[in-house]
Amino acid sequence: MTPLSTSEEFRALRERVQAVGVEVIRPAAADVDRRSRFPEEAIAALRKERVLGAAIPKTLGGLGLSLEQVSALCTAIGQHCAASAMIFAMHSIQVACMARHGAESPFFRAYLTECAEKQLLIASVTSEVGVGGDMRSSIACVRREGPRAQVEKAASVVSYGEHADALLLTARRGPDAPANDQALVLLRKGEYTLTKTSSWDTLGMRGTCSPGFQIAAEFAATQILEVPFAAIASLTMVPYSHGVWSSAWLGIASDAVARARQFVRAEARKRPGVTPFGATRLAHAANLHQTMRMQIHDAVKEYEALSASAEGEAVLSSIGYAIKINNLKITSSTLVAQIVSECLTICGMAAYANESKFSMGRQLRDALGAALMIANDRINATNATLLLVHKDE
Amino acid sequence: MTTTEQIRSILQKHARLAVDASSLPEEADLYEAGMNSHASVALMLALEGAFDIEFPDRMLNRSVFQSIAAIRAAVEELSGGAS
Numbered sequence: 261m262t263p264l265s266t267s268e269e270f271r272a273l274r275e276r277v278q279a280v281g282v283e284v285i286r287p288a289a290a291d292v293d294r295r296s297r298f299p300e301e302a303i304a305a306l307r308k309e310r311v312l313g314a315a316i317p318k319t320l321g322g323l324g325l326s327l328e329q330v331s332a333l334c335t336a337i338g339q340h341c342a343a344s345a346m347i348f349a350m351h352s353i354q355v356a357c358m359a360r361h362g363a364e365s366p367f368f369r370a371y372l373t374e375c376a377e378k379q380l381l382i383a384s385v386t387s388e389v390g391v392g393g394d395m396r397s398s399i400a401c402v403r404r405e406g407p408r409a410q411v412e413k414a415a416s417v418v419s420y421g422e423h424a425d426a427l428l429l430t431a432r433r434g435p436d437a438p439a440n441d442q443a444l445v446l447l448r449k450g451e452y453t454l455t456k457t458s459s460w461d462t463l464g465m466r467g468t469c470s471p472g473f474q475i476a477a478e479f480a481a482t483q484i485l486e487v488p489f490a491a492i493a494s495l496t497m498v499p500y501s502h503g504v505w506s507s508a509w510l511g512i513a514s515d516a517v518a519r520a521r522q523f524v525r526a527e528a529r530k531r532p533g534v535t536p537f538g539a540t541r542l543a544h545a546a547n548l549h550q551t552m553r554m555q556i557h558d559a560v561k562e563y564e565a566l567s568a569s570a571e572g573e574a575v576l577s578s579i580g581y582a583i584k585i586n587n588l589k590i591t592s593s594t595l596v597a598q599i600v601s602e603c604l605t606i607c608g609m610a611a612y613a614n615e616s617k618f619s620m621g622r623q624l625r626d627a628l629g630a631a632l633m634i635a636n637d638r639i640n641a642t643n644a645t646l647l648l649v650h651k652d653e
Numbered sequence: 654m655t656t657t658e659q660i661r662s663i664l665q666k667h668a669r670l671a672v673d674a675s676s677l678p679e680e681a682d683l684y685e686a687g688m689n690s691h692a693s694v695a696l697m698l699a700l701e702g703a704f705d706i707e708f709p710d711r712m713l714n715r716s717v718f719q720s721i722a723a724i725r726a727a728v729e730e731l732s733g734g735a736s
Contacts, residue, residue: 396689438671438687490684490715579713582690642690649697653710 270329273309278336280305286340292467293343293622296460298423299467302337302344303381311348313376315355320369321376327356327500328560331507338511339518342626343467345508347381347420349501354382354428356500357444358485360567361492367482371446383424385475389414389457393634396493397439401432404481411445412476414457419470422456425449429475430489442489445479452477464625465633494577499563499585506556506592509630512623513599517542517549519618520603523610538606545602552595559588579646586639593630600627656704660724663703667695679722684715693718700724706731 285302292299306312314330316322325333330352338345355375362368374380386395400413411431421427426448433443458472485492520542527536566572566581575581600623604611610618654662657679664674664683671687688696696718701707706728708717717727 438685440687440689441685488684494715574714574716577714577716578710580710645691645694649694649701649708649713651707651710 270325270332273311273323274332274336276309277306277311277333280309281337281340285337285344289341289344289467290622292341293464293625294466296462296466296469298420298469299341299344299347300423302341303347303423306337306344306348307379310376310379312351312379312381313355315352315359316372316376317359320359320372322355322359322372327503327564328557330356331503331556331560334504334507335511335514338508339515340511341467342508342512342623343465345511346465346468346505349504349508350384350419351382352504353497353501354384357428357492357496358382358446360496361444361485361487365482365486367480368446368485371448378425380425381420381423382426382428383418383421385413385415385418385421385427385429385473387415387417387472388430389416389472393638395430395634396442396490398430398432398442399439401435401437402443402445402484403435407481408478409445409481409484410476410478411447412474414472414474416458416472417470418454418473418475419468421454421471421473422469427452427475427477429477433488440490444485444487444489444492445477446483446485447475447477447479448483451479463628464622465629491577494582495567495573498582499559499576502585502589502592503556503560503563505630505633506552506559506588509592509596509627510552510556512627513549513552513596516600516603516620516623516627517545519611519620520545520606523607523618538608541602541606545599545606548595548599548602552592552599555588555591559585579650580652583643583646583650586643589634590636590639590643593636596627596630597624600624656725656728657721659703660700660721660728663696663699664721667699668692669695677721679725680720683718683720688718700728704728704732 284305288299288301313322314325318324334345334349337348358368358372388399390399391397400411403410413429413431426446429445429447430442433441453476455474456471457474460469460471524536524538524542566576600620604620604624607618610616611620614621661674668688669692697708712727717723
């Protein structure tokens with residue numbers, strides 16, 4: 261995957277996305293949140309900028325952006341609407357998995373080309389009723405009959421499932437496959453039925469529209485990625501996810517810090533020579549923000565370097581890397597909530613009020629979801645087990 | 654007990670395979686046989702204890718524990734030769 265040919269080109273794209281954020285995404289964000297509705301304006305605008313093809317290689321008609329560049333766009337969008345940023349992030353993860361692991365498949369190459377051309381939106385079906393948050397375990401299985409296949413799955417959470425053009429779904433490779441022997445399958449609209457099984461009325465991330473669904477699909481066997489899901493997960497899905505989610509959350513944090521900074525500056529101008537109370541707390545919040553930003557930047561850069569070589573890929577499959585990339589998600593999700601909370605305190609009543617220019621209620625509610633998707637306690641427990649053998653040499 | 658027999662016995666106890674470890678072919682993929690990452694850590698700890706070895710971080714990846722043959726090669730490397 262080659263990044264945009266010049267960083268000038270990418271800078272221009274990022275500025276356009278930032279403009280879309282200010283002019284289209286932000287004005288709709290409150291309504292998206294209030295009504296828990298899909299941010300159609302945001303997605304339409306991103307489609308117009310061809311950004312849904314961000315992670316598709318240039319050779320297949322996409323923008324061929326690197327993880328670092330996709331992450332930068334997630335942060336830009338996240339400053340205006342966390343739900344829109346998360347949808348863009350989640351979609352990009354699916355695309356990245358297909359691009360990286362479907363490169364040898366004529367079906368997937370053709371499908372990615374179509375995705376880029378029509379700016380299709382892909383949703384993820386990794387969750388499952390009865391499995392808890394363990395993405396590496398499935399109950400549902402693919403049943404093959406010659407060139408065709410079927411699958412039925414009770415997904416507990418599918419973000420923007422009803423608004424997607426396709427689903428990337430995990431299931432056991434066959435009826436006799438153990439729980440962790442999984443395949444990733446691409447299902448196109450028309451090939452599946454979606455029956456809503458729960459509703460999405462949450463504290464935050466309301467526009468991600470993530471209820472549960474019963475999915476039943478009938479499709480061609482060529483739509484099953486041959487690479488085992490275990491490999492897709494460690495080489496792409498997990499690191500890419502933690503990178504883009506963290507970047508979207510960084511957008512929320514950046515927006516909060518910007519408002520807090522504005523507030524403190526306004527107070528300082530009222531009484532020049534007197535340092536406002538909030539200034540010291542802002543210094544602390546800005547420090548947390550810097551920590552968050554640097555960890556994400558470091559992790560994303562490292563991932564890009566590792567995915568570029570066979571030796572690097574071996575590292576991506578190691579326990580040491582799994583621990584590290586898990587830590588990225590845990591830290592980012594913890595910091596975003598802390599940062600927004602501090603910024604709310606800095607702005608005081610001005611932020612506590614819902615219709616002021618310093619309001620941060622939605623941002624705080626959105627930020628609180630980060631630690632729950634997937635639950636940090638689960639990830640920490642995994643790390644604890646891995647640390648029983650990892651020596652950190 | 655040979656190294657291989659010891660490995661099979663440890664697999665049986667700790668790897669939570671969907672099949673009987675005593676009859677599993679040496680080249681068979683253990684992950685496809687049902688070993689998940691949690692079980693693989695338990696396996697690693699049991700191997701370290703049984704053979705009095707320590708897997709260095711560079712050996713803590715999927716391929717080292719992929720099969721009975723791969724595990725035996727790793728154990729032999731760390732024990733300084735076959736037993």
